[in-house]
Amino acid sequence: MAMAESYPGRSSLTSFIEKLGGKIRNEFNLEGTNGVVMFVKNNVEKWKxxxxxxxxxxxxxxxxxxxxxxxxxxxxxxxxxxxxxxxxxxxxxxxxxxxxxxxxxxxxxxxxxxxxxxxxxxxxxxxxxxxxxxxxxxxxxxxxxxxxxxxxxxxxxxxxxxxxxxxxxxxxxxxxxxxxxxxxxxxxxxxxxxxxxxxxxxxxxxxxxxxxxxxxxxxxxxxxxxxxxxxxxxxxxxxxxxxxxxxxxxTSEMIEEKKILLEKRIWYFAVSSGVVGGIPIPGLGVVFDAALLVEEAIRYRNQFGLNEKGLQKVAKWLKKTS
The missing domain is CATH 3.40.50.300 (P-loop containing nucleotide triphosphate hydrolases)
Structure with a gap:
């Protein structure tokens, strides 16, 4: 099982890109497309x-x-x-x-x-x-x-x-x-x-x-x-x-904290997507983009409450505190 990586910003971006690229290539050599997908999922879901x-x-x-x-x-x-x-x-x-x-x-x-x-x-x-x-x-x-x-x-x-x-x-x-x-x-x-x-x-x-x-x-x-x-x-x-x-x-403070962290995750996905796209295997980039990038975009929306559940919650809070 691949070990989780640090997000960029906690080490230099250059070394992060080089290390991440090497990990992804190793995962592909060992496990193929599924190995790459699981590597990325393990990293972005480790917080749970x-x-x-x-x-x-x-x-x-x-x-x-x-x-x-x-x-x-x-x-x-x-x-x-x-x-x-x-x-x-x-x-x-x-x-x-x-x-x-x-x-x-x-x-x-x-x-x-x-x-x-x-x-x-x-x-x-x-x-x-x-x-x-x-x-x-x-x-x-x-x-x-x-x-x-x-x-x-x-x-x-x-x-x-x-x-x-x-x-x-x-x-x-x-x-x-x-x-x-x-x-x-x-x-x-x-x-x-x-x-x-x-x-x-x-x-x-x-x-x-x-x-x-x-x-x-x-x-x-x-x-x-x-x-x-x-x-x-x-x-x-x-x-x-x-x-x-x-x-x-x-709160405004939590929105700012989420913004900072999600910007780091964007770097992670951008680097991963770029490395995967550079591997000359038909369909690999499509699998990465479809399976992970869309899912990550939905997560960003949910983090800021921009979904039906979140908007309903805001409406209830406003009614309660009016």
Whole structure:
């Protein structure tokens, strides 16, 4: 089985072309047309086989379920969505697969300090080692327990972010009680300062505080998109492509990340097609173009939500947030 290649841009384009051309010729010599087709498919589909586990932690009522649904590009009433408004706290770690990639799992984790999950064994009981990222959610100011958890995660060298949820509701609540409205930018700055003050009091420097203000009902506002981009940037290189192609909540930041990655894939297909076209075997270029290039073009359309399912989703989001 052919090994996957890096996309151009992560090494020089010249060496990429030379290496890729050699691989394709070797595959053709060994396996013929089918070998070339499988080589390309293995490379462009490798992201689907990479497991990613994202942990979401927070008290009941902070918006965990809605966040989990939004990052999976689901509304709260869609089939397969996490239940919202459930009073009972999560009893066991519960995974939710992303609809576009079953290997991307977003986990709703139980809180700590209970009989089943005491602080002393919490990290062991949740099997912290299997998670690549931790998101600590709060709908108000963070607490010292949140700081304690972040410190425990830091000991494992895992990536974690603080996520302040429901900021849209908070802003409306404040200004709904006032005649003279406070500018949104001022309120967001106040929320950020309040959160950071608690985190600093727990021993975190500003450089260690990855804080994002979001509202899961309006992911195109505030910092939901920035959070998605930071998850990608913080991921090991082999997982960045998988996250970029899996996350289908189309904020402006995610659209830009997808654009960058898909441009790299275009280079990959252009080089492959050129090499295949140069092999003097009748029909080989046609097989490559028909079987793979059209399929890849459809994938690009789907990544940007430019299909019936995607457009229906956008319509539902607009209706919900109007």
């Amino acid at each position: 086989s990479i497991p990613i586990n994202l942990a979401v932690i927070g008290e009941t009522g902070v918006g965990k379920s809605t966040f989990i649904n939004t990052i999976r590009n689901l509304l709260d009433d869609d089939e397969g969505s996490a239940l919202v408004g459930v009073i009972q706290t999560t009893k066991i770690p519960t995974p939710y697969n992303h609809p576009e990639n079953e290997n991307l799992k977003i986990w709703d984790l139980p809180g700590f300090g209970t009989a089943d999950f005491p602080k002393s064994t919490y990290m062991k009981n949740i099997e912290a080692e299997k998670f690549g990222f931790f998101l600590i959610l709060s709908s108000s100011r963070f607490k010292l327990d949140d700081v304690w958890l972040a410190k425990e995660i830091k000991k494992t060298n895992k990536t974690f972010f603080f996520v302040r949820t429901m900021v849209d509701r908070n802003i409306k609540d404040v200004n709904g009680r006032r005649t003279n409205k406070i500018p949104e930018t001022k309120l967001l700055d106040d929320i950020s300062k309040e959160c950071r003050a608690v985190l600093r009091s727990g021993g975190f420097d500003d450089a260690d505080i990855g804080l994002f203000l979001i509202d899961s009902h309006t992911p195109n506002r505030y910092e939901f998109g920035k959070l998605g981009r930071e998850l990608i940037n913080a991921a090991p290189e082999k997982k960045r492509d998988a996250l970029t192609l899996s996350i289908t909540t189309l």
